Amino acid sequence: MNRLVVVGNGMAGMACLEQILAYAPRFAVTVFGDETHVNYNRVLLSSVLAGEKTADDIVLHPIEWYQRHAIDLRLGVRIVDVDAAAKTVTGDDGSITPYDTLLLATGSSAWRPPIAGLDQDGVFVFRTLDDTRELLDRAGPGVKAVVIGGGLLGLEAARGLQVRGCDVTVVHLMPTLMERQLDPDGGQYLAGRMEDLGVRVLLGRSTAAVLGHGRVEGVALEDGALLEADVVVVAAGIRPNVELAHRAGLHVNRGIVVDDHMETSHPDIFAVGECVEHRGVCYGLIAPLIEQGKVLAATMTGNRGPAYAGTVQAAKLKIMGVDVFSAGDWSEQHAEPVRYEDRALGVYKKLTLRDGRLVGVILVGDTADSHRYMEWLRGGSDLTAQRRHLLFPPPAADAGLDVAEMPDSATVCGCVGVSKGTIVRAIHERGVNTLSQLKECTRASTGCGSCTSLCHDLLRAVAPEFEEERKKVICACVPFAEDRLRDILRSQKLRSVQEVLDIYGNGVGCEVCKPALSYMLDMLWCGDHDEDRSARFINDRVHANIQNDGTFSVVPRIRGGVTSPAELRRIADVAEKYDVRMVKITGSQRIDLLGVRKEDLPQVWADLGMPSGQAYTKGVRMVKTCVGTDFCRFGTQDSIAAGIEMERRFEQLYTPHKVKMGAVGCPRNCAEATVKDIGLVGVEGGWQVVVGGAAGKGVRKADLLTTVETTQQALEAAELFFQYYRENANYLERTYDFVERLGIEKVRKDTVYAPDAVKQGLLDRLRKSKARARDAWQEGQQPRHPTQFIPLVPMETLA
Amino acid sequence: MTEYRWIRVSACDSVPLREGRAVRLPDRELAIFNLGDRFLAVDNECPHRGGPLADGIVSGASVVCPLHAWKVDLETGRVERPAAANASCLAIYPVRVEEDTILVGIPVDMAGVGARRAKGEAA
Numbered sequence: 002m003n004r005l006v007v008v009g010n011g012m013a014g015m016a017c018l019e020q021i022l023a024y025a026p027r028f029a030v031t032v033f034g035d036e037t038h039v040n041y042n043r044v045l046l047s048s049v050l051a052g053e054k055t056a057d058d059i060v061l062h063p064i065e066w067y068q069r070h071a072i073d074l075r076l077g078v079r080i081v082d083v084d085a086a087a088k089t090v091t092g093d094d095g096s097i098t099p100y101d102t103l104l105l106a107t108g109s110s111a112w113r114p115p116i117a118g119l120d121q122d123g124v125f126v127f128r129t130l131d132d133t134r135e136l137l138d139r140a141g142p143g144v145k146a147v148v149i150g151g152g153l154l155g156l157e158a159a160r161g162l163q164v165r166g167c168d169v170t171v172v173h174l175m176p177t178l179m180e181r182q183l184d185p186d187g188g189q190y191l192a193g194r195m196e197d198l199g200v201r202v203l204l205g206r207s208t209a210a211v212l213g214h215g216r217v218e219g220v221a222l223e224d225g226a227l228l229e230a231d232v233v234v235v236a237a238g239i240r241p242n243v244e245l246a247h248r249a250g251l252h253v254n255r256g257i258v259v260d261d262h263m264e265t266s267h268p269d270i271f272a273v274g275e276c277v278e279h280r281g282v283c284y285g286l287i288a289p290l291i292e293q294g295k296v297l298a299a300t301m302t303g304n305r306g307p308a309y310a311g312t313v314q315a316a317k318l319k320i321m322g323v324d325v326f327s328a329g330d331w332s333e334q335h336a337e338p339v340r341y342e343d344r345a346l347g348v349y350k351k352l353t354l355r356d357g358r359l360v361g362v363i364l365v366g367d368t369a370d371s372h373r374y375m376e377w378l379r380g381g382s383d384l385t386a387q388r389r390h391l392l393f394p395p396p397a398a399d400a401g402l403d404v405a406e407m408p409d410s411a412t413v414c415g416c417v418g419v420s421k422g423t424i425v426r427a428i429h430e431r432g433v434n435t436l437s438q439l440k441e442c443t444r445a446s447t448g449c450g451s452c453t454s455l456c457h458d459l460l461r462a463v464a465p466e467f468e469e470e471r472k473k474v475i476c477a478c479v480p481f482a483e484d485r486l487r488d489i490l491r492s493q494k495l496r497s498v499q500e501v502l503d504i505y506g507n508g509v510g511c512e513v514c515k516p517a518l519s520y521m522l523d524m525l526w527c528g529d530h531d532e533d534r535s536a537r538f539i540n541d542r543v544h545a546n547i548q549n550d551g552t553f554s555v556v557p558r559i560r561g562g563v564t565s566p567a568e569l570r571r572i573a574d575v576a577e578k579y580d581v582r583m584v585k586i587t588g589s590q591r592i593d594l595l596g597v598r599k600e601d602l603p604q605v606w607a608d609l610g611m612p613s614g615q616a617y618t619k620g621v622r623m624v625k626t627c628v629g630t631d632f633c634r635f636g637t638q639d640s641i642a643a644g645i646e647m648e649r650r651f652e653q654l655y656t657p658h659k660v661k662m663g664a665v666g667c668p669r670n671c672a673e674a675t676v677k678d679i680g681l682v683g684v685e686g687g688w689q690v691v692v693g694g695a696a697g698k699g700v701r702k703a704d705l706l707t708t709v710e711t712t713q714q715a716l717e718a719a720e721l722f723f724q725y726y727r728e729n730a731n732y733l734e735r736t737y738d739f740v741e742r743l744g745i746e747k748v749r750k751d752t753v754y755a756p757d758a759v760k761q762g763l764l765d766r767l768r769k770s771k772a773r774a775r776d777a778w779q780e781g782q783q784p785r786h787p788t789q790f791i792p793l794v795p796m797e798t799l800a
Numbered sequence: 801m802t803e804y805r806w807i808r809v810s811a812c813d814s815v816p817l818r819e820g821r822a823v824r825l826p827d828r829e830l831a832i833f834n835l836g837d838r839f840l841a842v843d844n845e846c847p848h849r850g851g852p853l854a855d856g857i858v859s860g861a862s863v864v865c866p867l868h869a870w871k872v873d874l875e876t877g878r879v880e881r882p883a884a885a886n887a888s889c890l891a892i893y894p895v896r897v898e899e900d901t902i903l904v905g906i907p908v909d910m911a912g913v914g915a916r917r918a919k920g921e922a923a
């Protein structure tokens with residue numbers, strides 16, 4: 002058996018090994034990794050830094066994968082020498098391992114520029130999971146961070162640190178950000194956007210020294226400026242790791258030189274990844290490295306044939322919430338630029354053409370068309386005939402969902418290199434119906450994830466029994482999953498239902514999508530949208546619940562179920578005056594007046610002199626309480642005060658589905674808080690906040706969100722969950738389905754355990770919505786429309 | 801030829817865009833809808849359980865009853881959904897606009913008599 006030793010346990014090496022194993026596994030494989038982790042997705046480290054993903058989330062090959070393929074995995078061992086004559090490698094643990102075939106996948110390291118003081122505590126690089134963890138230990142609200150380098154990696158570090166609450170400054174040597182991916186206009190747009198988000202950007206500035214006495218205190222710039230710093234991240238570029246190749250006597254320039262079959266200058270030694278130089282280019286993005294790995298796997302397994310001819314470099318990423326796409330040669334030398342710019346929308350697009358062919362693309366703020374441009378770049382076809390439609394294709398070709406016109410050879414997943422044809426074959430031949438099956442089967446969408454929506458579109462179009470995986474399109478009128486639709490509405494700044502239907506739907510809409518869109522717009526714009534009453538259910542047009550005879554029910558707000566003799570008298574008077582058919586005590590500690598005519602509603606509300614209880618809408622219903630410490634012998638917490646306060650904080654707001662809450666003063670749970678959407682359960686010395694309970698069609702005990710000491714903390718935890726539910730649940734999804742779908746661990750991670758900046762964002766948006774919310778019954782006196790509550794009576798009498 | 805008696809109902813802006821309003825006549829109640837480019841009128845009584853169609857959500861040239869989501873084509877009066885109820889139909893009334901006023905035509909043989917067009921009869 003041929004002994005294959007792989008030096009490097011990163012993405013490129015393991016992707017190549019995966020391909021090798023897919024041929025004929027006649028190798029006995031040993032993998033050395035100097036990190037102590039299994040292969041993970043390095044592209045997503047910034048998401049870990051930002052708290053959007055955990056270390057577990059980004060694992061690409063779990064330990065079981067190595068075991069399944071009988072790979073001898075040696076983690077935490079750095080190979081320090083190669084003896085090409087004796088065919089052995091030496092580890093820093095003293096071990097000597099013989100090989101028949103050697104694969105160098107040593108990657109690259111952060112380059113440390115010659116700046117004084119980099120050896121101090123508090124200086125970090127941002128390349129590995131361990132780097133990320135160390136950085137996370139130091140990051141936090143108020144920590145002053147300076148990032149040296151405004152390239153891709155530096156900006157990702159800056160974003161993560163900013164989300165963690167750090168006070169971030171980026172110092173960049175060049176006059177514009179990300180100059181390798183963006184032209185000056187694109188870079189300037191990005192810098193402005195980052196400044197908007199509170200990151201200081203210093204351009205064209207050179208760092209002289211990192212100051213401190215063993216521990217970082219600041220950064221001195223060449224021009225004499227001084228920046229305070231607790232943390233310094235060096236992201237000034239990367240250098241291929243080529244020391245081992247040197248020792249093995251390989252031909253090395255900047256990287257290890259390989260030919261089109263990925264062969265080095267030595268027949269038994271191969272190389273792949275960031276450490277490699279092909280036709281003078283060292284690649285740093287993942288997609289080309291995976292292409293290289295495929296060719297190399299063929300070469301190494303005796304299937305020499307496929308050639309690597311280089312890759313059009315393309316990067317699609319999200320920097321500080323801005324979508325950015327860059328590919329090919331977008332310099333304007335000897336090329337014709339085609340531009341589009343809309344500062345208000347935050348969109349910048351530039352194409353460069355040479356001899357009628359596309360050679361470069363920059364997209365900022367809207368990267369929806371990146372796949373089409375990639376095809377044009379790769380295909381090199383003459384675009385003269387389409388010249389007028391380069392930036393804005395004719396509507397038929399721009400349906401977004403129209404994947405049918407993509408050729409089978411078109412690449413869908415650039416990271417792993419999966420074509421449309423491969424996906425379609427997997428669907429037809431392997432019975433793939435879901436995204437996770439597709440990932441498993443083709444590895445598509447396992448890299449940066451930017452092709453996920455395209456994969457979805459393909460599945461939807463081709464798979465006979467496509468399953469949306471707990472994600473349904475909202476309805477046939479607007480065929481998008483809700484989370485995607487929320488992104489669209491947000492990024493395209495759409496503010497009215499009809500606008501959304503006109504642009505992304507069939508222009509008509511129905512009783513399913515119109516109320517859903519109404520809710521989304523209200524939530525996204527915190528009430529500052531163009532509310533279209535025609536898109537809402539009758540209950541939300543007249544703020545009462547329609548009954549089976551066309552009359553309405555009226556439920557005033559009685560916070561916490563606590564009322565007064567005067568209120569009860571007024572309710573009784575109203576019931577008599579308007580001939581209410583039934584007065585009913587509800588299960589929610591409220592009073593329901595049933596059988597009120599629509600035209601009487603305004604006067605009924607005025608006579609009641611109480612605010613709307615929102616019993617008719619997908620919104621905040623009520624907080625049911627027990628008497629707690631006020632009267633109860635067993636009470637440990639003031640559940641009435643807490644319940645009333647919670648109702649005040651949430652009332653008048655709309656939610657994906659109704660939200661019913663409870664607050665109880667002790668675990669006897671007399672007001673059934675553990676089967677409510679949100680419950681506060683008083684315990685000795687604190688509160689348990691529970692979420693996702695149900696006592697309706699199904700019964701579900703609420704999950705514990707957190708245990709806290711004070712009522713204020715309990716209310717804040719409830720607020721975090723409440724807003725998180727508002728922003729992330731699908732319309733008509735109750736909290737108990739929502740919590741079950743996501744899992745309470747994720748809900749906790751995204752709410753009570755989220756970074757402070759994330760929590761503050763949730764609370765800020767909640768307060769903004771709340772500041773605009775009004776008691777709907779005020780419309781009784783100031784109708785939105787003169788005939789809102791009354792029928793039309795002809796202007797002439799009918800004899 | 802059906803003969804109509806035209807009744808002046810209300811100013812056009814009494815019915816907001818893509819909404820409906822009930823029109824109370826002595827012997828019946830109509831639902832009149834503003835579709836932007838025209839107004840359409842039907843009986844304000846869903847063929848299913850008599851729900852107030854004027855309170856429904858408009859979807860194109862149809863309305864969805866607020867009680868049990870039956871969908872009625874406002875141009876023909878035909879029930880579109882559920883499919884099983886396709887045969888049922890409700891009365892439609894011609895509408896025209898004069899000087900910003902909506903006028904509805906009531907068939908003369910029915911006007912003021914209290915007679916009601918039988919459900920199920922084609923419009």
